[in-house]
Amino acid sequence: MSPRAESNQPLPYTGVAVIAPVTVDYVRHSEKTAAWFIGQALAALLQQSGLSKSDVDGLSVSSFTLAPDSAVSMVEHFGLQPRWLEQVSLGGASGVVALRRAARAVQCGDAEVVACIGGDTANLQSFNDTVANFSRFSNEAVFPYGAAGPNGPFSLITQRYMDTHGTSREDFGQICVAQRYNANHYPGALLGHKTLDMAGYLSARQVAGPLHLFDCVMPCAGADGYIVTTIERAKSLRVPYVEILAADERYNAFAEDPVQLRGGWQLFRDTLYSSAGVGPADIDCLQTYDDYPVISMLQLEGLGFCEPGQAAAFVNNTPLTFDGGGLPHNTNGGQLSVGQAGCGFLGVVETLRQLMGLSGDNQVSDANVGLVSGYGMVNYDRGLCSVAAILQGVRS
Amino acid sequence: MSLFLQQCTVCETVQYPTRDVCVNCLAGELTVQSQSGTGELLSISALHHSLDHAMAQQLPWVLASVKLDCGPVVLAHLTDTAITAGSKVEVTAQEQANGSSLLQARPLSV
Numbered sequence: 001m002s003p004r005a006e007s008n009q010p011l012p013y014t015g016v017a018v019i020a021p022v023t024v025d026y027v028r029h030s031e032k033t034a035a036w037f038i039g040q041a042l043a044a045l046l047q048q049s050g051l052s053k054s055d056v057d058g059l060s061v062s063s064f065t066l067a068p069d070s071a072v073s074m075v076e077h078f079g080l081q082p083r084w085l086e087q088v089s090l091g092g093a094s095g096v097v098a099l100r101r102a103a104r105a106v107q108c109g110d111a112e113v114v115a116c117i118g119g120d121t122a123n124l125q126s127f128n129d130t131v132a133n134f135s136r137f138s139n140e141a142v143f144p145y146g147a148a149g150p151n152g153p154f155s156l157i158t159q160r161y162m163d164t165h166g167t168s169r170e171d172f173g174q175i176c177v178a179q180r181y182n183a184n185h186y187p188g189a190l191l192g193h194k195t196l197d198m199a200g201y202l203s204a205r206q207v208a209g210p211l212h213l214f215d216c217v218m219p220c221a222g223a224d225g226y227i228v229t230t231i232e233r234a235k236s237l238r239v240p241y242v243e244i245l246a247a248d249e250r251y252n253a254f255a256e257d258p259v260q261l262r263g264g265w266q267l268f269r270d271t272l273y274s275s276a277g278v279g280p281a282d283i284d285c286l287q288t289y290d291d292y293p294v295i296s297m298l299q300l301e302g303l304g305f306c307e308p309g310q311a312a313a314f315v316n317n318t319p320l321t322f323d324g325g326g327l328p329h330n331t332n333g334g335q336l337s338v339g340q341a342g343c344g345f346l347g348v349v350e351t352l353r354q355l356m357g358l359s360g361d362n363q364v365s366d367a368n369v370g371l372v373s374g375y376g377m378v379n380y381d382r383g384l385c386s387v388a389a390i391l392q393g394v395r396s
Numbered sequence: 397m398s399l400f401l402q403q404c405t406v407c408e409t410v411q412y413p414t415r416d417v418c419v420n421c422l423a424g425e426l427t428v429q430s431q432s433g434t435g436e437l438l439s440i441s442a443l444h445h446s447l448d449h450a451m452a453q454q455l456p457w458v459l460a461s462v463k464l465d466c467g468p469v470v471l472a473h474l475t476d477t478a479i480t481a482g483s484k485v486e487v488t489a490q491e492q493a494n495g496s497s498l499l500q501a502r503p504l505s506v
Contacts, residue, residue, distance in 0.1 A: 128447050131447060132447065136413070137413040140413045140414060141412065141413040141470065141471055142471055144496065144498055145459055145471045145472070145473060145498070145499075146443040146446055146448075146451055146457045146459050146473075147446045147447040147448035147451050148443045148445060148446055148447070148459070149447060151443070151445065152441070152443065152459055152471070153471075155441035155443070155459070156438070156439040156440075156441050156459065156460075156461045156471075157439070159439045159440065159441055159481070160438060160439040160461075160481070163439070163481055205444075206442075206444045207444055207445050208441050208442070208443045208444060208445065208459075209440070209441030209442055209443075209459075210441075211441075258438055258461075258463045258469050259438050259439060259461065259469075380413060381461065381469060381471065
């Protein structure tokens, strides 16, 4: 391959295959550790792929609840001897970033079989501990102001977005209700056994400003993972695989904006689509990082599915259900209906399943090209990470 | 009344939250200077849930974000809630029972 990309255009991800989407069942609370969930995910990756532990020569780990341990601790914990190791601590952007890092390693021959896992435990104390000591800026300038966790800053962002664009709670409700419908068709969703209609969404108890119960994710325990390898290896394993058409990331975009009404996706989306050779209209399924519905709107806007400020009109006019014939969005329910564990791997794994045709009742028909977007790390008052990847399934 | 905020000795950028270097020029020498606490109210949110036991007794606890005229965006407690986003406010640091100080925003009396 050429040693330098054309200016502003990253090299393609030629020759890379993503295989073996796995999930360790989400549970609301667990006495098990993050290492247990991550280790179980590793075991599932081996079972799903047919590989043995000694075949794994690269490992990427993401977790909020692994401390004081880290990726290198897991190498000894799990009995691995890799030649490539990564810890991606980027919150909800981790799933996409781990994919990007592992893909480049495989392309360059630094590793051939990279297990990428995001996992967390959850108990009554773990969330409070994470929130009360999240970052220096949060400790000084956010947590003392109400001790509301991320609901504080995101209620301010949501209200400002509503004030600026005239968006209503009903508009956010379209996202949440459609996701719950998707979750009703996905056994792994912690809220999938309950239906949600607009009346139920609107009447739920208030949490912070415009945020009510069903605008907020449920932190939980669980893990998700996938393996990045070469196309040759994937074919020899005779497993379905997905290729990466494009991926990119930006941090601290538009830092001068007083309130975060846009993320960094618009800074790279033109290159993302041109590298992939597709446009928004070609996306068969979209997974946005839904810590709050307003952030899904920012992703819809930033990734070019609608104009800035127009996400409300878009979600009112476009079916978002997996079977609605519009734009299938967060097709297993997203974090809002499935639960939040494992640092933004949910959307990547759901994309892989959809494109491989491995989804169950929530399968999007003819899903060939998927876009997964990540966001996260509210170091102070806004999420600093904006990432996205466009993937394509390979049907035999 | 004024607000004491970090300021760079080299480029005079005012920054918040506090940093160890200047957010603008990366200079390592910073001072604390008296700034005007006036600014514009950006957004308001009444919190109905708190992880802090003491604050949970005071719900709803009104949170605001303010763009200070001297530069930074701050989160503050809003005690006078008869005010809308876009209004002019003044932010001051109020000492709390535990010795820490908390930023409060109130409508700017003209």
